[in-house]
Amino acid sequence: MSSGPQGLMGSLRFRLLAATLLGVSLAMVLAGVVLNGLFHEHVMRQFEKGLAQQLDQVTARLSADAQGQPLIDAQALSDPRWQRPYSGLYWQLDDVTSATTQLGVLRSRSLWDTQLALPADVLRDGEIHAHELSGPGDSRLRVLERTVRPHEQVRWRLSVAADLNDTNEAVAGFQRMLATSLASLLLLLLAAAWAQVAVGLRPLMALQQGLNTLREGRTTRLAGDYPSEVQALVDNFNSVLDRNDEVVGRARTQAGNLAHALKTPLTVLDQASRQTNTTSLAPLVREQVQRARRHIDWHLARARMAATTGLPGQRVPVVHTLQGLVRVMQRVHAERDLAITLEEGDERVQFAGEAQDLQEMLGNVLDNACQWAHSAVHIRVWSEQAVSSSASLGRCRVEIEDDGPGMPAEQMPRVLQRGVRLDESVPGSGLGLAIVQDLVAVYGGELQLQTPAKGRGLCVTLRLPAASA
Template sequence: MSAGQGRSSVALRGSLRLRLLLGTLVWIAASIAVAGWALGVLFSQHVAMQFHAELNTHLDQLAAHLVVDQSGQPALSVAQSEPRFSRPYSGIYWQIDGLERPQGTALGLLRSRSLWDDVLKVPVDAPLNGEVHQHRIAGPGGARLGAVERAVMPEVAAGQAGNAFRLVVAADERQMLEPVKKFSGMLWLALGLLGLGLGAVAVIQVLVGLAPLRRLFGALAAVRSGDTQKLEGHFPGEVQPLVEEFNSVLAQNAEVVERARTQAGNLAHALKTPLSVIANAANGKDSELARMVSGQVEVARKQIDYHLSRSRAAASVRVPGARTVVLPVLDGLVRVMRRIHVERNLEIVVQPVSQPAVFRGEEQDLQEMLGNLLDNACKWAAQRIEVTLAVVSDELRITLDDDGRGIAEGERERVLSRGERADEQVPGSGLGLAIVEDLARLYGGRVELADSPLGGLRVVLALPSA
């Protein structure tokens, strides 16, 4: 099988619309072909029966009008009523022969004027008295004729010898074939128009019948893009159970995620409380054990924060329909950062947005990522931080620029690693950028570091856009 045939086979198996249309159109074409053939055969048989019935009628009239004179010669008591017998080469003929005369050795005893100088040459098969035989013979001008013949022995006067005569009536077969040909042309034209109409109806029926599936696809796309939390709309009874089951699965999934978040929070509180007690017990003591305990408590806190944030994000990524408008979240975080770093008198500017920026994900995860990025920028900036939002295709890009010292190109990959810090003298856990990097990857996004036009570091957070 060629590559083109393989692709066609895959497309046929993968498309319900194509399979329905192809099956319907093939059935329509086959039905029309069989109907056309059957109607053509029936009409042809009907015309043939009429053709031979007309010949038999003329043959009966010829036999009824046949008489024999005193000399034994045949004659017609009444002329045939069909006017075409009197018109030369009209296409219908009659002839009376004597059976005792060899065929072809002499002209017929009697013949219609339509034969003019020709003779009907009918094969001699010695029909019995009154028996009708059918033949196909050559006629005037080489035309094919359908002929019927009958042998009769008319009554004669007493004492006279009776002779047997053969009566022949023939007609041009074109009188039978031409109506069939015209009928076949009109029949196939009508059936062709009927097929086109049925094909158009089939296409409309398939499109209308599959319209609920297109609406279902649109509803699924709305859930995926975050416009809604469940499938909405009116669907036929055959599709509605599927919609209800899908909505039930979405509700159960959201419940599972919410339960996981609750458990994660409970775990955080359950672990942080003992850690706080241990840390408080070690504080204020200047011993090697106390310093070791304090250091390990801090490491445990970092790991708890990191893994809880990552597990919560991993669960929320699988929730369809989540969407968050970025600007309100960003404005709230900017206000918080201004209060936290009020002593530094930083200028945090959010550039105007040309179009709505919507993140396809959970608000808590967006706050986690933007909060870490803004906090890092505030720690390193000298005076100014600029935040820019942009939507490129289906990607949301959040860019943060600061006028701090920046990070050397060779160090940028390292600072994205978990627990790595650019400067040990600046407070922090070293997990901020790592958490942002992991969360972004879970959503199918990324974090990029570059030189900022302000002189410091540029951080680009790329996320899926709703």
């Protein structure tokens, strides 16, 4: 897979993990906000509940003396913080009978020489208001206040306050613990998502490896156990391969039937023309028969190429094929006593294609070399690595060199054309190298003609796709 941005965005693994990361991160943030809000609300509710109990306690101790002045017995209050200066727990009584409020008519010893600067608001009897304001030492205080009427003409405001520092520290500690917990949970969920994606995509990776093996010719079918969602695809793909084999077999049969059907009458015509060679018709018949045969051979070769080239699961050992062709050529050209030599090469070199196509290409080139050679034909085989990182397969290279008369460089492109023969005295149809050229092109290979370094003869080089060892 490409490592660039486009390849990364096209990766199914990246898409799944990115979507999981985005979704889980959003869920963690929302969970953090909601949990923090709920915890803060719960803590403040409990804080105000305890403060309301303190307000009720102070209210219960409030009374009036004989002159109607407020009186609170501080010793009757149970919490010792009321007596300790700046302890964080305070109470204060204000006289709001007149339009001008008298602050701090009574206050707890813990306030020492300070007063609670409460905001001016209207309180109905028995109603409790809550405020947050600054207290001694710039501390933040939570205040609850209520009005008390000892009789109709007198109205007092009683308030209690507590320092929020401990509560805020508790909330901050919870936030830190929550953030750490959610971050750890996020990492665990991402690890689980990575494992889930890896396990989920493993069948697809196995399928990719199976396709590579099929393309490289190591097998002819996709095999292995896949999940039910993927197995249907594998079964359908194998069905396509079976159908393709069936179509190829039927095409070959039909091509063979056509060849047999046409060659018999052509043979009869050829024989008849030879028996009546005194007439002017005989040369014409022989010429037309030869042309018909060339066309039949040409079209049969093209039909076979179109039917078989590019099928998956094909690999042919090159050296073994050449050994068989060398034995055939030694028998065919036995009267000429040619020295046909095959250099020892890597026997693991394999052609990524059909055996009959390889035999067609190598056989035509080798037969052509034997026809033109004076005394020797030399064959070399080796493998070449892929020329670029994008090429998944390497090349197998075959050189067939003869010591014949060779040909001028300007004539070499012409001999690759269908039916062209530079020397009519040499038997043949002129289709051999043309068919080889077409086959090589279909397989994406190269065919090159050149004069050997020794300056005589002809060297034909074939570069063909190689199956991995």
